[in-house]
Amino acid sequence: MTESNVQQSDIAVEMRDIVKRFPGVIANxxxxxxxxxxxxxxLLGENGAGKSTLMNVLAGLYAPEEGEIFINGRKxxxxxxxxxxxxxxxxxxxxxxxxxxxxxxxxxxxxxxEPRFKLNLEEATQKIEALAEQYGLKITPDAxxxxxxxxxxxxxxxxxxxxxxxxxxxxxEPTAVLTPQETVELFSTLRSMAAKGHTIIFxxxxxxxVTAISDxxxxxxxxxxxxxxxxxxxxxxKLAELMxxxxxxxxxxxxxxxxxxxxxxxEDLHALNNKGLPALKxxxxxxxxxxxxxxxxxxxxxxxxxxxxxxxxxxxxxxKIYLNGQNITKAPTREIIRQGVAQVPEDRHKEGSIGDMDLxxxxxxKNYRQPxxxxxxxxxxxxxxxFAKTLIRRxxxxxxxxxxRARLLSxxxxxxxILARELSSDPALIIAMHPTQGLDVGATESVRELLLQERxxxxxxxxxxxxxxxxxxxxxxxxxxxxxxxxxxxxADRADRNEIGLMMAGARQETLxxxxxxxx
Amino acid sequence: MNQPSFSERLPRIxxxxxxxxxxxxxxxxxxxxVTLALLTGALIIASQGVNPWxxxxxxxxxxxxxxxxxxxxxxxxxxxxxAGLGVSIAFRxxxxxxxxxxxxxxxxxxxAGVGLYLYPAWHLPPWLAITLMMLAAMLAGGxxxxxxxxxxxxxxxxxxxxxxxxxYVAISWVLYFVDILWRDPGxxxxxxxxxxxxxxxxxxxxxxxxxxxxxxxxxxxIIAIVAAVILWFLLNRTKWGYEVxxxxxxxxxxxxxxxxxxxxxxxVMIVSGALAxxxxxxxxxxxxxxxxxxxxxxxxxxxxxxxxxxxxxxxxVLLVAVLFGGLLVAGDQIQLTMNLPRSISDILQGLILFFVxxxxxxxxxxxxxx
Ligand SMILES: Nc1ncnc2c1ncn2[C@@H]1O[C@H](COP(=O)(O)OP(=O)(O)OP(=O)(O)O)[C@@H](O)[C@H]1O
Ligand SMILES: [Mg+2]
Numbered sequence: 045m046t047e048s049n050v051q052q053s054d055i056a057v058e059m060r061d062i063v064k065r066f067p068g069v070i071a072n073x074x075x076x077x078x079x080x081x082x083x084x085x086x087l088l089g090e091n092g093a094g095k096s097t098l099m100n101v102l103a104g105l106y107a108p109e110e111g112e113i114f115i116n117g118r119k120x121x122x123x124x125x126x127x128x129x130x131x132x133x134x135x136x137x138x139x140x141x142x143x144x145x146x147x148x149x150x151x152x153x154x155x156x157x158e159p160r161f162k163l164n165l166e167e168a169t170q171k172i173e174a175l176a177e178q179y180g181l182k183i184t185p186d187a188x189x190x191x192x193x194x195x196x197x198x199x200x201x202x203x204x205x206x207x208x209x210x211x212x213x214x215x216x217e218p219t220a221v222l223t224p225q226e227t228v229e230l231f232s233t234l235r236s237m238a239a240k241g242h243t244i245i246f247x248x249x250x251x252x253x254v255t256a257i258s259d260x261x262x263x264x265x266x267x268x269x270x271x272x273x274x275x276x277x278x279x280x281x282k283l284a285e286l287m288x289x290x291x292x293x294x295x296x297x298x299x300x301x302x303x304x305x306x307x308x309x310x311e312d313l314h315a316l317n318n319k320g321l322p323a324l325k326x327x328x329x330x331x332x333x334x335x336x337x338x339x340x341x342x343x344x345x346x347x348x349x350x351x352x353x354x355x356x357x358x359x360x361x362x363x364k365i366y367l368n369g370q371n372i373t374k375a376p377t378r379e380i381i382r383q384g385v386a387q388v389p390e391d392r393h394k395e396g397s398i399g400d401m402d403l404x405x406x407x408x409x410k411n412y413r414q415p416x417x418x419x420x421x422x423x424x425x426x427x428x429x430x431f432a433k434t435l436i437r438r439x440x441x442x443x444x445x446x447x448x449r450a451r452l453l454s455x456x457x458x459x460x461x462i463l464a465r466e467l468s469s470d471p472a473l474i475i476a477m478h479p480t481q482g483l484d485v486g487a488t489e490s491v492r493e494l495l496l497q498e499r500x501x502x503x504x505x506x507x508x509x510x511x512x513x514x515x516x517x518x519x520x521x522x523x524x525x526x527x528x529x530x531x532x533x534x535x536a537d538r539a540d541r542n543e544i545g546l547m548m549a550g551a552r553q554e555t556l557x558x559x560x561x562x563x564x
Numbered sequence: 565m566n567q568p569s570f571s572e573r574l575p576r577i578x579x580x581x582x583x584x585x586x587x588x589x590x591x592x593x594x595x596x597x598v599t600l601a602l603l604t605g606a607l608i609i610a611s612q613g614v615n616p617w618x619x620x621x622x623x624x625x626x627x628x629x630x631x632x633x634x635x636x637x638x639x640x641x642x643x644x645x646x647a648g649l650g651v652s653i654a655f656r657x658x659x660x661x662x663x664x665x666x667x668x669x670x671x672x673x674x675x676a677g678v679g680l681y682l683y684p685a686w687h688l689p690p691w692l693a694i695t696l697m698m699l700a701a702m703l704a705g706g707x708x709x710x711x712x713x714x715x716x717x718x719x720x721x722x723x724x725x726x727x728x729x730x731x732y733v734a735i736s737w738v739l740y741f742v743d744i745l746w747r748d749p750g751x752x753x754x755x756x757x758x759x760x761x762x763x764x765x766x767x768x769x770x771x772x773x774x775x776x777x778x779x780x781x782x783x784x785x786i787i788a789i790v791a792a793v794i795l796w797f798l799l800n801r802t803k804w805g806y807e808v809x810x811x812x813x814x815x816x817x818x819x820x821x822x823x824x825x826x827x828x829x830x831x832v833m834i835v836s837g838a839l840a841x842x843x844x845x846x847x848x849x850x851x852x853x854x855x856x857x858x859x860x861x862x863x864x865x866x867x868x869x870x871x872x873x874x875x876x877x878x879x880x881v882l883l884v885a886v887l888f889g890g891l892l893v894a895g896d897q898i899q900l901t902m903n904l905p906r907s908i909s910d911i912l913q914g915l916i917l918f919f920v921x922x923x924x925x926x927x928x929x930x931x932x933x934x
Binding site for chain 1: 801803804809822930
């Protein structure tokens with residue numbers, strides 16, 4: 045930071061009066077955004093407020109209709125991400141843009157102009173290792189991308205930006221997909237980058253993180269800037285109020301409901317993952333009506349495979365599944381859906397939606413076989429459109445209309461679309477994988493509210509989430525999964541964060557009980 | 565951070581993905597592509613010592629300039645329409661069926677069997693014989709399509725290769741019948757079967773206005789239009805069509821919705837093959853009136869181009885098929901009048917496909933040269 049006296053000012057990024065329109069929406073409406081050198085700047089706002097759009101403008105992906113961009117005081121016109129990266133602006137998107145079949149090094153040098161004809165991977169490897177060392181990014185240069193966890197892939201994206209000389213690094217919801225441990229590591233990297241004079245702009249819906257790591261916060265609402273504040277001056281509640289425009293109550297009423305009959309029974313489930321390795325090793329549990337059972341665990345410990353196995357998408361090697369007492373172990377997905385099982389899948393783009401089809405067509409994905417959506421072989425689109433309009437309104441999906449293609453929705457709104465489809469069907473069992481991922485505070489609260497309502501109505505809910513707060517807040521019982529095994533089960537009212545944390549790291553409950561009695 | 569890079573010396577071409585495309589691009593790009601294809605074709609024509617402008621004029625007039633030309637254009641368009649519809653439904657599900665040619669031949673073969681042997685043997689009324697010929701053609705084409713479908717659905721064998729290979733098998737199979745088993749003994753040594761009884765030729769559409777008397781446009785045109793309407797309805801209005809579209813767009817989401825993917829792969833290949841088979845029946849019973857060598861000058865392959873240019877839209881297929889039918893007629897025309905090889909129309913077909921496929925890059929990417 046000592047060299048800052050070289051520059052006339054310490055403003056790294058200035059976006060002035062940016063306007064970006066899409067058919068039917070003004071995503072950015074005269075937005076002025078300033079980030080200083082060496083600061084961590086959070087960008088906050090409701091789903092669809094225009095955060096990703098603004099950052100895509102800064103990263104050269106979108107050309108704004110109006111407005112100017114200054115980098116280090118120099119006016120810039122970006123025609124492409126290439127121009128932006130040349131000016132020192134790098135972006136890590138929410139969906140990584142890495143080639144799975146190439147190694148880390150190959151991905152980093154991919155698309156670079158230098159060297160133009162002959163690749164020198166060794167030199168690149170050394171440079172990558174140096175960068176990794178400098179910023180505390182743990183990375184294996186010659187590993188293939190497909191071998192890496194989400195957190196590792198994100199590090200590759202960061203290295204990729206740094207390798208290209210990014211001084212200004214944009215991260216779009218970087219922590220949405222990270223484990224708590226990975227989040228801690230990411231933040232320490234970001235801090236060390238900021239200390240070396242980089243400017244970090246990051247988008248997040250997790251207000252705790254925002255207040256914890258950022259220096260300043262810009263809040264967008266409906267495409268406009270509503271506040272720029274020093275992070276140390278504000279509380280989480282104040283930020284939420286700025287975003288939504290009215291006070292947000294962070295208290296969730298969890299009504300006392302006595303659990304009903306057993307709805308789901310899983311007995312000794314064994315299944316393989318996509319690489320053919322054991323992912324579930326004898327998982328057994330039950331979920332009753334009026335009950336939310338949380339599955340806590342670091343992602344990649346068999347949660348996705350569990351969700352798929354229960355939904356008939358992954359063959360079991362061993363074990364049995366009963367739904368309302370009926371054996372559905374070998375039932376096809378279509379039958380499981382018919383029996384009233386809803387699923388919020390892990391990957392909303394790949395598994396949960398069809399990007400190039402419109403919202404109405406996306407909303408009937410699970411119930412297109414049922415009257416009155418279809419009668420006999422024919423779909424009644426008239427009914428579908430009314431149905432879709434109702435759901436869009438009820439679940440507050442922000443979109444120009446039901447004929448918008450799903451891929452044009454903002455991240456949070458796409459998640460809402462999926463939830464609208466799955467929760468509106470009066471399900472008997474809901475298998476929900478991180479249902480609030482990418483949702484803003486308001487939407488998160490309303491989704492949690494909805495899950496509790498479904499619980500009151502008598503649904504059995506399996507809540508698979510990495511967000512321990514969410515699991516503890518909503519669940520009646522908590523299962524902890526580690527390497528495909530259930531480490532233990534705790535009733536939510538007696539749940540202890542430490543105990544759960546230890547089990548998430550592989551300690552068995554039996555071995556912990558000893559401590560518990562001592563402590564008590 | 566902003567060191568000048570040394571590669572500035574060479575011009576740099578980069579493809580940049582478009583996140584948004586202006587609405588007019590969807591129209592400008594295909595028109596520009598076809599124009600470029602015609603310009604390139606003009607160079608080739610000029611290299612033959614013929615004035616390209618004159619040649620194009622003659623081609624256009626030949627295909628669309630007279631009632632007779634128009635009628636011939638429609639005649640050639642009929643098999644392209646039917647086979648193109650077949651290809652388009654398979655492509656909708658990202659099943660790359662390039663076996664329409666073989667499926668067409670199998671359809672023609674089955675229809676010829678019914679017309680030449682069952683019809684006289686069973687003393688069928690002609691309308692029933694024609695119906696049976698259509699059914700037999702659809703069955704044979706459908707089964708021929710089902711083979712790559714089964715292999716793909718059950719064993720994940722690449723359908724491009726199997727469907728292509730089966731074209732050669734089908735043609736050899738049919739020619740074995742044409743040349744040996746069903747060969748017309750009174751055929752003066754020509755490799756073809758006997759003529760079908762006149763009563764079971766597809767009726768001519770003599771009532772169409774503007775077309776000259778004695779034209780060859782036949783009932784196949786009605787079949788094709790009806791097929792397009794049915795296909796459109798199936799795709800856009802039924803559960804099955806919805807499944808086909810979802811599986812084509814995102815098979816993983818389809819799996820999560822419990823859609824029967826393997827069954828639909830096989831089913832779509834059967835429908836696709838059945839439509840191509842119908843094209844073969846129409847050509848055999850409506851135009852050639854017999855099974856013969858050269859029954860199809862590659863309609864099944866041209867149908868792929870037709871389906872693609874029509875963006876897989878059933879009504880688009882009808883329209884584009886007429887244009888390509890015209891191109892075939894024009895090819896014959898200029899061979900006679902301008903002393904150009906008939907293959908000019910093949911070359912133009914290829915160029916159009918090439919440029920249209922190439923042009924699609926521009927709708928997804930922006931190209932910048934610095
Ligand atoms: N390519 C596009 N075409 C049309 N509309 C778009 C496009 N990209 C974004 N939008 C719309 O612009 C608005 C702002 O979207 P944006 O992705 O910037 O929201 P966001 O603030 O990042 O929300 P989230 O928190 O849900 O990710 C939304 O209404 C969205 O539907
Ligand atoms: Mg976003």
